[in-house]
Amino acid sequence: MMDKLIIGGIELKSRLFIGTGKFPSKKVIPDVIKSSKTQVITMALRRVDLSSKEENILEYIPKDCILLPNTSGARNAEEAVRIARLAKALGCGNWIKIEVISDNKYLLPDNYETIKATEILAKEGFIVLPYMSPDLIAAKRLVEAGAAAVMPLGAPIGTNRGLKTKELIQIMIDEIDLPIIVDAGIGKPSDAAEAMEMGAAAVLVNTAIATAGDPVKMAEAFGLAVEAGRLAYISKLGPEKKFAEASSPLTGFLNEGEK
Amino acid sequence: MSFYSEYLKYKNFQFNKFLENITSSDIFRIINKDKIDEYDFLTLLSNEAEKYLEEMAQKAHQLTVQNFGKTILLYTPLYLSNFCVNRCSYCGFNIENKIKRKKLTFEEIEEEAKAISSTGLRHVLILTGESRKETPVSYIVDAVKILKKYFDSISIEIYPLKEDEYREVIKAGVDGLTIYQEVYDEDIYDKVHIAGPKKNYRFRLNAPERACKARMRNISIGALLGLNDWRKEAFLTGLHAKYLQDKYSDVEISVSLPRIRPHIGVYEDIYPVSDKNLVQIMLALRLFLPRIGITISTRENQKLRDNLIPLGVTKTSAGVSTEVGGHSSKTKSDSQFEISDKRSVIEMKKAILSRGYQPVFKDWMQIDY
Numbered sequence A: 001m002m003d004k005l006i007i008g009g010i011e012l013k014s015r016l017f018i019g020t021g022k023f024p025s026k027k028v029i030p031d032v033i034k035s036s037k038t039q040v041i042t043m044a045l046r047r048v049d050l051s052s053k054e055e056n057i058l059e060y061i062p063k064d065c066i067l068l069p070n071t072s073g074a075r076n077a078e079e080a081v082r083i084a085r086l087a088k089a090l091g092c093g094n095w096i097k098i099e100v101i102s103d104n105k106y107l108l109p110d111n112y113e114t115i116k117a118t119e120i121l122a123k124e125g126f127i128v129l130p131y132m133s134p135d136l137i138a139a140k141r142l143v144e145a146g147a148a149a150v151m152p153l154g155a156p157i158g159t160n161r162g163l164k165t166k167e168l169i170q171i172m173i174d175e176i177d178l179p180i181i182v183d184a185g186i187g188k189p190s191d192a193a194e195a196m197e198m199g200a201a202a203v204l205v206n207t208a209i210a211t212a213g214d215p216v217k218m219a220e221a222f223g224l225a226v227e228a229g230r231l232a233y234i235s236k237l238g239p240e241k242k243f244a245e246a247s248s249p250l251t252g253f254l255n256e257g258e259k
Numbered sequence B: 001m002s003f004y005s006e007y008l009k010y011k012n013f014q015f016n017k018f019l020e021n022i023t024s025s026d027i028f029r030i031i032n033k034d035k036i037d038e039y040d041f042l043t044l045l046s047n048e049a050e051k052y053l054e055e056m057a058q059k060a061h062q063l064t065v066q067n068f069g070k071t072i073l074l075y076t077p078l079y080l081s082n083f084c085v086n087r088c089s090y091c092g093f094n095i096e097n098k099i100k101r102k103k104l105t106f107e108e109i110e111e112e113a114k115a116i117s118s119t120g121l122r123h124v125l126i127l128t129g130e131s132r133k134e135t136p137v138s139y140i141v142d143a144v145k146i147l148k149k150y151f152d153s154i155s156i157e158i159y160p161l162k163e164d165e166y167r168e169v170i171k172a173g174v175d176g177l178t179i180y181q182e183v184y185d186e187d188i189y190d191k192v193h194i195a196g197p198k199k200n201y202r203f204r205l206n207a208p209e210r211a212c213k214a215r216m217r218n219i220s221i222g223a224l225l226g227l228n229d230w231r232k233e234a235f236l237t238g239l240h241a242k243y244l245q246d247k248y249s250d251v252e253i254s255v256s257l258p259r260i261r262p263h264i265g266v267y268e269d270i271y272p273v274s275d276k277n278l279v280q281i282m283l284a285l286r287l288f289l290p291r292i293g294i295t296i297s298t299r300e301n302q303k304l305r306d307n308l309i310p311l312g313v314t315k316t317s318a319g320v321s322t323e324v325g326g327h328s329s330k331t332k333s334d335s336q337f338e339i340s341d342k343r344s345v346i347e348m349k350k351a352i353l354s355r356g357y358q359p360v361f362k363d364w365m366q367i368d369y
């Protein structure tokens, strides 16, 4: 079966991306990565401390993973661009997740500034994955700006509320010709499976794993859920019906005379 | 419009009458709400709510983990100078007090920076008393330029500045401001600030907003608990934080809950704030403002600080000295107040880890403009 996810020319075997914030200890991160089978790890560049081996998050990420540094902390396009360049200069590769947030209450992304940053960075050769509020028109602009994938939120960051923006994400999946990666809001493996069943290319999960009672087992659960959801999607779900197909139909008597 | 007009709305509010009429069903209703308003917040500060601290704690814990994860940011204060022109009746740096005064030279600042950064800390908070003569803005700017070589985040806790002065220090590399109103009650404010420029209540009250306008990244406010009835002060602190958070949504607002500590020349007229009261304030604040930063300092003892970790704290100081030159120099000054938790950075780190939390040393970086 040929079911490939290719981003920035790289084929990804796992459709689960994992964030590294909020864990009770950085030491669990390698086990989380292993049990989830993820290949793409996002981390806030502002937490990278190159001067200290022990405090540097990069020390806890296996070398064969793809690093997806994010621009968390950026309040506008200009800051996001600077952080991205810095990430590259520090040797974090050329993948970048654009996060432009100027709302500290709900942490909602600023789509307008995100589009501007995407355009600049894509031109500079970055593989740009912008985080956004789900909006078809803004997503189209991101495509034009050169994004490698689009990452709409399912619910505000960290809320674990699931796919509150489902209808909007479905429209994006149907209309946008790039991988749609659901980022933020996914709280349970079943939410992740649901996003995958809808046709999302991948999901990014952080809070739900980091704040679970057992993050390592939860990561495994998410890994399996994402696989199950994808499998369901490509096997084409049976149609939903409003009325049950009754085993003893109410109108069966109409045909009785024909027997 | 400034926060002063919000303050005026509550200046003659009948706090006691409101607080007396609260029932347990009010508390339950509020704990179960998704979003609480300012009257709900005040309700959670009532005497009646004290019976439901555990329920509040469960919710506060859940909200904090959801928003911040199990992480605690560590920083340390660095005292640059204890020269001060004010007469604040509750402070050891008060101009009247015959204490050893000291101001660090730039070489000494560098020594202190080296000593602190060798502990692994990347966030530093610089403090001075209020003396525009001994520690003018230009001195702060030069100090920041030195500290930039050693730290990723530099905050200031100095006298209130004008908006363009905030711009100047931000340009030099400052990303955080800590400024406590000390006491929101204007009359008590006037009484405890006996003399000096700090007597100007509104200039201080509007300082955080001026910093927001100057595009400061992080702002921490608070009341010095003990100068007035804590319920009123906690309430106004929460309102102030909400005001700033709503109006300047790109600034990260934090609240600190310092209680008066013993110092040289003790202030007598204290309204007591028990550990239980402190916990109640913290929980009510977290339920009111789920994304607010909450700082707890080494004024509190080790045991209390450790127990507060799961209740809503997001930042804490470690390896603290409140003396000028206290991190490296042999010739230290007298201290601002006595610290209670004397643990080193390594000990603090271990304590946080043992509670199942991650101590974060770096959560910020300067991107040059």
Ligand code: SF4
Residues within 6 Å of the ligand: B084, B085, B086, B087, B088, B091, B092, B093, B094, B095, B128, B129, B130, B198
């Ligand atoms: S509180 Fe500040 S302004 Fe007042 S005396 Fe102490 S150092 Fe000076």
